[in-house]
Structures are given as C-alpha cells and as structure tokens.
Amino acid sequence: xxTVNALKLRNRLGEVLDELDRExxxxxxxxxxxxxxxxxxxxxxKKRFIDKQAEEEKRKLLESMQSHVVxxxxxxxxxxxxxxxxxxxx
Numbered sequence: 731x732x733t734v735n736a737l738k739l740r741n742r743l744g745e746v747l748d749e750l751d752r753e754x755x756x757x758x759x760x761x762x763x764x765x766x767x768x769x770x771x772x773x774x775x776k777k778r779f780i781d782k783q784a785e786e787e788k789r790k791l792l793e794s795m796q797s798h799v800v801x802x803x804x805x806x807x808x809x810x811x812x813x814x815x816x817x818x819x820x
Contacts, residue, residue: 732755732758739759751771756771
C-alpha cells in the first residue's frame with residue numbers, strides 16, 4: 731500500500747489517480763506524518779458502500795412486504811376471485 735503526503739497529492743493528483751487505477755490498491759494520504767485519509771478505487775467503493783447499501787434497502791423492503799402477506803382463508807379460490815374482479819363470468 732502506498733502512502734502519499736498531502737502536498738504531493740495536491741501537486742500531482744493526476745499521477746496519484748493513475749497509480750490508483752494501475753495498482754488497484756488503496757493509497758494512504760498523510761499530513762504532518764499522520765494518516766488522514768485513504769483513496770480507494772471507485773469499484774471498491776461501489777462494492778463496499780453503494781452495493782451494500784442497495785442490498786440492505788432491498789432486504790428491508792422484502793421484510794416489509796413479507797410482514798404484510800396474509801394467507802387466504804381455507805377454501806378461498808384466488809383464480810375465481812380474480813376472474814370475478816376482472817368481470818369474467820363464473
């Protein structure tokens with residue numbers, strides 16, 4: 731993993747981004763000899779955060795939908811009810 735100081739990042743952002751694309755490894759950003767941030771490739775960010783967030787929202791939606799599912803009463807004919815709602819003859 732590469733470490734780049736803030737001054738080099740400011741002066742050579744294009745080179746640092748090219749290295750990020752080429753190496754596909756996070757780059758640590760330091761300021762005054764302390765690690766302050768990390769640059770990661772967009773694909774990794776998407777996988778870790780955006781896709782994970784979408785999966786979590788999908789899971790919550792499915793749970794919400796499943797909590798509203800009701801089994802029809804015994805002997806209830808769903809097809810017959812749909813035909814009746816659509817105006818078909820019995």
